[in-house]
Amino acid sequence: MIEIRQVGHAFGERVVLRDLTLDLTERRIAVVGGNGSGKSTFARLLNGLLVPTRGEVRVDGLDTRRDGKAVRRKVGFVFQNPDNQIVLPVVAEDLAFGLKNLGLPKDEIARRTDEALRRYDLHALRDHPAHLLSGGQKQLLAIAGVLAMAPEVIVFDEPTTLLDLRNKRRVAEAIDGLPQRAVVVSHDLAFLEHFDRVLVFEDGRVAIDDRPSVALPAYVAMMS
Amino acid sequence: MTPYVPGDSPVHRCPPGRKILALVAAGTLLFAWPRLDLALAALAAAALLSRLAGIPVRLMLAQLRPLAWILAVLVLVQLALDGWQAGLLVAARLAALVLLAGLVTLTTRSADLIEALQGGLSWLRPLGVNPAKVGLAIALTLRFIPVLAAIAAEVREAQRARGLERSLVALTVPVVVRMLKMSDDIAAAIDARSYDPDRDSR
Ligand SMILES: Nc1ncnc2c1ncn2[C@@H]1O[C@H](COP(=O)(O)OP(=O)(O)OP(=O)(O)O)[C@@H](O)[C@H]1O
Ligand SMILES: [Mg+2]
Numbered sequence A: 001m002i003e004i005r006q007v008g009h010a011f012g013e014r015v016v017l018r019d020l021t022l023d024l025t026e027r028r029i030a031v032v033g034g035n036g037s038g039k040s041t042f043a044r045l046l047n048g049l050l051v052p053t054r055g056e057v058r059v060d061g062l063d064t065r066r067d068g069k070a071v072r073r074k075v076g077f078v079f080q081n082p083d084n085q086i087v088l089p090v091v092a093e094d095l096a097f098g099l100k101n102l103g104l105p106k107d108e109i110a111r112r113t114d115e116a117l118r119r120y121d122l123h124a125l126r127d128h129p130a131h132l133l134s135g136g137q138k139q140l141l142a143i144a145g146v147l148a149m150a151p152e153v154i155v156f157d158e159p160t161t162l163l164d165l166r167n168k169r170r171v172a173e174a175i176d177g178l179p180q181r182a183v184v185v186s187h188d189l190a191f192l193e194h195f196d197r198v199l200v201f202e203d204g205r206v207a208i209d210d211r212p213s214v215a216l217p218a219y220v221a222m223m224s
Numbered sequence B: 001m002t003p004y005v006p007g008d009s010p011v012h013r014c015p016p017g018r019k020i021l022a023l024v025a026a027g028t029l030l031f032a033w034p035r036l037d038l039a040l041a042a043l044a045a046a047a048l049l050s051r052l053a054g055i056p057v058r059l060m061l062a063q064l065r066p067l068a069w070i071l072a073v074l075v076l077v078q079l080a081l082d083g084w085q086a087g088l089l090v091a092a093r094l095a096a097l098v099l100l101a102g103l104v105t106l107t108t109r110s111a112d113l114i115e116a117l118q119g120g121l122s123w124l125r126p127l128g129v130n131p132a133k134v135g136l137a138i139a140l141t142l143r144f145i146p147v148l149a150a151i152a153a154e155v156r157e158a159q160r161a162r163g164l165e166r167s168l169v170a171l172t173v174p175v176v177v178r179m180l181k182m183s184d185d186i187a188a189a190i191d192a193r194s195y196d197p198d199r200d201s202r
Helices: A039-045 A068-074 A091-101 A106-119 A135-147 A165-176 A212-223 B016-032 B036-053 B057-082 B084-107 B110-127 B131-161 B168-192
Strands: A002-011 A014-024 A028-033 A054-059 A075-078 A153-157 A181-185 A197-202 A205-210
Touching: A002 A039, A014 A039, A014 A054, A014 A205, A028 A039, A028 A212, A039 A153, A039 A181, A068 A075, A075 A135, A075 B168, A091 A106, A091 A135, A091 B110, A106 A135, A135 A153, A135 A165, A197 A212, A205 A212, B016 B036, B016 B084, B016 B110, B036 B057, B036 B084, B057 B084, B084 B110, B110 B131, B131 B168
Parallel strands: A028 A181, A028 A197, A075 A153, A153 A181
Antiparallel strands: A002 A014, A002 A054, A197 A205
16 A cells, blocks of 8 residues: 655755645556646655655555665556666566566576566567567566566556557556556546546646546546 | 677577687787788688577678778778788788677677676776676667667757758757656666666676
8 A cells, every 4th residue: 555645745946746645555546637737746756766855655654765675666667758768778688677676586587577578479579679669569568577576556657658549559458457556647538437546636736536437527627 | 789699509608708708819819919810710710600600691791881991991001001911911800800799799698798797897896896887887878879879860850850950059959858858767767677786686
């Protein structure tokens, strides 16, 4: 469970999040809101990539401020731009990067790498240079790399924004199929319809917090 | 950067550290004894080994393409100064080294190569050099050269559409801005995947 207590965040003078208190327990949580409303900042607080300037964020009781490393093992993160999160030159090597960082034994790394590549049909490409993959394949590789680390929750920051329609659908299906809990920032409202909970951000606050059938129409009305 | 060509030949299976050592030894030998027969033997060895590794001739020759001009100039200068044998020696020696180096990268996964280099650098640890960091830096460079090339091409295209392709500022500023944004993202991505430079895994 992720507990957010009286959290505020500012970059210098600029206040981006104001006094949030939330418990995130649902299996699928969506985060929507206009540009600059604080969604990415919120997402980064959840695994300690950012530490809040006020209040605290706890994951299974661990404080992101003090136990950042342990928190990042529990909470994986998938970014918007697939290019910027693939860090090693070859597909299988990149997939293994996080696993090596966890200090797993070699055979366990090989086993998990294999399994994750197969899951997303990337196995035939395992020795390919990563930059030759399509955008959708790169995003699937990024998801596979995080999934292989077996976190309890995965946070996605606009995972389908840069993809074409077909790849949007593939990545959305991949996220739907994840065994883990997920927090997904997205502008793709259709994809969020069957989520368990929607948080609508406006100007650094959660303006609406409800089921999709209530929150999504209210968000659309708010934006028009 | 030349991609890895998967395979199961003895050249592929040879430990990366040994391949690097052999390459260094060959280089030292060729320059310590500037003899045409040695240089030609090294060329022959490169040809033989690439054959053994199943690397297509086309790929091997591609290694020499960036060097074609340098080779031509070197040969001409040496020809003018010392006669054809010296020219041939210089060209054969350089070509042999480039081919052997290419053979190492073509038959070694970059992760293995980096790991071997890290091992080779570990004696620098007392001087404050962190081999794991050096290894990651090399890997990142290999990974992002094609990405940067793509960004540069994109920017050039966009500026050409606006008639700005001759302006150095119009070309470099957007590239640098995107690189800075990109390096922020990459750093976050590395962090998010539990990278810890101080943990000694190897
Ligand atoms: N590192 C930073 N330094 C200063 N200001 C920042 C930083 N990161 C974000 N901001 C500002 O904080 C505000 C909220 O940014 P955030 O990225 O969280 O918004 P967002 O809801 O994700 O927007 P988008 O839909 O455009 O992704 C923006 O006004 C942004 O300019
Ligand atoms: Mg954002």
